[in-house]
Amino acid sequence: MDLLSIENSVYEEGFECVCGVDEAGRGPLAGPVCAAAVILPRNLLIPGLDDSKKLSEKSRERLYEAIVSQAEAYGIAFATEREIDELNILNATFLAMNRAIEMLSVKPSIALIDGNRDSGITMPSRTIIGGDGKCASIAAASILAKVTRDRLMMHMADKYPEYGFERHKGYGTREHYDRLKEHGPCEIHRRTFLKNL
Numbered sequence: 092m093d094l095l096s097i098e099n100s101v102y103e104e105g106f107e108c109v110c111g112v113d114e115a116g117r118g119p120l121a122g123p124v125c126a127a128a129v130i131l132p133r134n135l136l137i138p139g140l141d142d143s144k145k146l147s148e149k150s151r152e153r154l155y156e157a158i159v160s161q162a163e164a165y166g167i168a169f170a171t172e173r174e175i176d177e178l179n180i181l182n183a184t185f186l187a188m189n190r191a192i193e194m195l196s197v198k199p200s201i202a203l204i205d206g207n208r209d210s211g212i213t214m215p216s217r218t219i220i221g222g223d224g225k226c227a228s229i230a231a232a233s234i235l236a237k238v239t240r241d242r243l244m245m246h247m248a249d250k251y252p253e254y255g256f257e258r259h260k261g262y263g264t265r266e267h268y269d270r271l272k273e274h275g276p277c278e279i280h281r282r283t284f285l286k287n288l
Contacts, residue, residue, distance in 0.1 A: 097225060111131075114127075121267075121280045122261040125168070135227070143237040169243075251278075
């Protein structure tokens with residue numbers, strides 16, 4: 092898979108600056124959703140770059156440092172668990188994505204969004220299903236979002252040690268459900284995700 096082919100075809104259409112956007116943490120029962128937007132220098136291919144879900148934690152950490160040091164611009168932003176409860180997870184994800192795009196120090200002319208929905212993005216955009224495994228800037232965004240959110244959940248594990256966040260990062264594992272039944276939800280749980288408890 093040539094991770095540069097999608098970006099290059101978009102550049103050939105006449106767009107001058109392309110950013111990739113992805114999120115991490117749509118599914119968990121606790122914690123925010125995190126989005127990242129990344130503009131990579133044209134034709135830069137960072138060795139080992141891939142969909143964050145296919146990479147080990149060690150590889151993601153190494154690539155995170157390579158991306159932030161070589162990107163033309165990047166932004167990383169959250170939508171909180173309260174915003175998720177108020178807006179629903181899809182709209183909260185768009186909110187986090189727009190915040191990440193707005194943080195870019197260079198203004199992109201188009202955003203490439205992982206997935207099949209971009210109706211909530213406030214700039215010209217295009218969706219790419221499976222984009223985190225097909226497109227370099229989306230893959231880079233997926234890594235920044237995943238690493239940032241995992242680091243936050245490790246911090247939350249220190250604050251709320253009874254839930255085991257360091258192991259499941261807020262996802263609905265059996266351990267997490269067992270801890271919820273024992274302790275009830277804490278401040279960072281998404282109440283709209285706990286209706287079956």
